[in-house]
Amino acid sequence: MPAPLLETKLYVSRSPRVLVPRPRLSERMDRGATSRLMLVSAPAGFGKTTLLAEWLAAGPAAPTDERSAAWLSLDRGDNHPVSFWTYVIAALRTVAPGVGASALALLDAAQPPPSKRC
Numbered sequence: 001m002p003a004p005l006l007e008t009k010l011y012v013s014r015s016p017r018v019l020v021p022r023p024r025l026s027e028r029m030d031r032g033a034t035s036r037l038m039l040v041s042a043p044a045g046f047g048k049t050t051l052l053a054e055w056l057a058a059g060p061a062a063p064t065d066e067r068s069a070a071w072l073s074l075d076r077g078d079n080h081p082v083s084f085w086t087y088v089i090a091a092l093r094t095v096a097p098g099v100g101a102s103a104l105a106l107l108d109a110a111q112p113p114p115s116k117r118c
């Protein structure tokens with residue numbers, strides 16, 4: 001039986017109550033959202049998660065823009081294909097219910113990889 005998913009990993013992180021405004025970065029995010037892929041990259045603790053959460057909470061830049069977001073917080077335990085993809089699908093299902101049904105069935109049936117021998 002698959003291990004239960006930790007639903008808290010699918011919640012958007014909470015931002016600090018008092019935020020230092022970062023308008024230049026928010027504008028870059030708005031521009032980036034018009035492309036197919038946007039990568040936010042910065043050293044540890046530079047505010048990536050906070051920026052993303054704040055930007056999502058602010059809503060779309062223009063009323064005509066659509067913004068639906070799936071959130072997934074990864075940790076060491078997800079460094080395994082079955083766990084990783086199961087969580088990716090669970091996250092996507094928060095905005096697209098039912099997506100990935102056949103992939104999930106395959107993941108549920110997947111054998112764990114052989115343990116490494118020393």
Ligand SMILES: Nc1ncnc2c1ncn2[C@@H]1O[C@H](COP(=O)(O)OP(=O)(O)OP(=O)(O)O)[C@@H](O)[C@H]1O
Binds near residue numbers: 021044045050
């Ligand atoms: N705009 C901001 N105003 C005030 N505090 C902020 C702001 N952005 C980030 N912080 C604070 O800085 C700390 C690091 O932020 P955050 O967790 O977003 O960084 P991160 O780049 O995602 O870190 P990690 O690389 O560990 O994932 C947090 O305590 C967060 O509350």
Ligand SMILES: [Mg+2]
Binds near residue numbers: 048049050
């Ligand atoms: Mg982060």
